[in-house]
Amino acid sequence: FTSKTLMQSNNKPPPARYGGRHTVTLIPGDGIGPELLNHVRELFRFSCVPLDFEVVNINSSITSEDDINNAITAIRRNGVALKGNLETNHTLPPSHKSRNNVLRYTGLDLYANVMRCQSLPGVQTRHKNIDIIIIRENTEGEYSSLEHESVPGVVESLKIITRNNSLRIADYAFQLAREKGRRRVTAVHKANIMKLADGLFLQCCREVASGYPDIAFDSMIVDNTTMQLVSKPHQFDVMVMPNLYGNVVSNVCAGLVGGPGLVPGANYGHNYAVFETATRNTGKSIAGRNIANPTAMLLASCLMLDHLKLHDYASMIRNAVFATMNESLLHTPDIGGQGTTSEMVQSVMRNIKSSGPLTTEL
């Protein structure tokens, strides 16, 4: 097995950069996406981050695929994107695929979804000191959107697992674990029931594991995993899994560290990277009310800055966000407070200003 050793920061050519400034595609999405991404833009302008956003709007209510194709072209050009979640309109026919999904697997092949679940200081949770990295296959599995009704009343939904994709996600997982100095990778599966499919996934993980003797590898069935997560989450280090289990496990972990407003997520491919909130919520019911928690989106933008190798800016903003998190008075409703989004963002800006570097006027 020849591995295409792709850690984004090593072999890939750095993304578009003209005159010392990066250009990043921004997809506002629906619900709370637009307002939160506006805050990100404000914050970047305030902190003098050398980055310009190319905004591409996608209208989720129409069936035409032009919008999403434009977005894919823009991301291909810029290499990096920051996005809000796009709503999937259930009343449209099944042929109208989820736009988020199309973005991930069609043009951009963003095969690895990475979510780092860390207990944040200042946030009250039932479990403390959680630090789990979840690596989820992002393009196949149950999300193949291949369904048909051969006989009326009987629907077949295809879950596809391929050797290629399983090997590369496993490879990604072990490389990331090694890079971050992690000791153990756990594969999550249901191979006792789906023997061929999850069995293939597990086998690929084992093959890759043998090339990383410094990292311990074990496996756990998904039902036991979710039960262990709610009782003893500290036993987990790095977890790798197919698409659907990744979805469920990510959400369980997000719930454990404080909810969907706190955790950033990243989608990596060989050539492109797209950053968003980890649990991909549209937040329709809280949109436009200035109560959404900006933390997840701000931390996602920091992940993006790290990807662009603007590490100083990333740390500065990240530290400011953590400092703001410590002040429970500013907590937004999702973590039990009564603060507003703008108050939180203002506080982040103040923290940045007081830490010294050049900023624009508040």
Added chain:
Amino acid sequence: PNHTIMPNQIIPPPAKYGGRHTVTMIPGDGIGPELLNHARELFRFCCVPVDFEVVNVDSSVTSEDDINNAVTAIKRNGVALKGNIETNHNLPPSHKSRNNLLRTSLDLYANVMHCQTLPGVQTRHRDIDIIIIRENTEGEYSSLEHENVPGVVECLKIITRMNSMRLAEFAFRLAREKGRRRITAVHKANIMKLGDGLFLKCCKEVAAGYPDITFDDMIVDNTTMQLVSKPQQFDVMVMPNLYGNVVSNVCAGLVGGPGLVPGANYGENYAVFETATRNTGKSIANKNIANPTATLLASCLMLDHLRLHDHASVIRKAVLKTLSETQLHTADLGGQGTTSEVVQTIMQEVQRNGFLNPKHI
């Protein structure tokens, strides 16, 4: 087609000769045999009019004779109590999970798990009371997989209108019988539009006939996140097979672990009772440290099914009373008690309540 099935109402009562019921017992692997032995001891002690017909299923052979014998025995008796049968991963993929075969042969289409915060058990969440109704025969567990092209596996998830309708009917009837106010369907229809879309549509159709019960739906990822932060918002939940597996396990973890929650599998004509999370517990087998609560509560569910309600209540009360004694807690609850101590205490508790039993223990 209108499948009007309530587990305790329309099924003809199971085999009962001379006033005694006969129930099939499948010891299974791991901690199954020892825990089911305890259940048998306890039944004998309490003079429960149930005889067990033990059918062993050898999980290490590929022959399907064992499991077919078990299915025949259950068809004869109507009711079974079982431990989990291990699925040997080293055997070829054609060797199906024995537990799965049992469920599909007997068409046990509804898996019901009642997750309740139990007194005496320390958990991070309080006041949880959720009934989970899970489709038990199709979905991702169809065991239909093939490798058309080397390195590409297709795994079929089947959702049918018939099974979705009857499961939804079962759920709404059960909710009504138990006086529950709300049913939530758990799905991923934004991605699996046809499959989960069909399931959701069937639930909505059935819901229309039960205006006294509120019906809503939630996507599975949001559901699991809500479960770990605010589980008290859920009342009754209905869902396809795989989500049922995951959600059951999350809920079991929330109320204290796999050793506490009993499960029941109902079909039109048969019922099989076991622990809710179906663990084999190989690593703790024969060490006298397994928690017998789940198995014993499952046997109480079985007694209720056989309409031996008095016996069921006596045993259930004794089990819950014993559970509140923290010094007896087994290792999975953070204690150091042994299985036999717990069972002894339950027997003492039953005796104390004056129930007819033999003089010697």
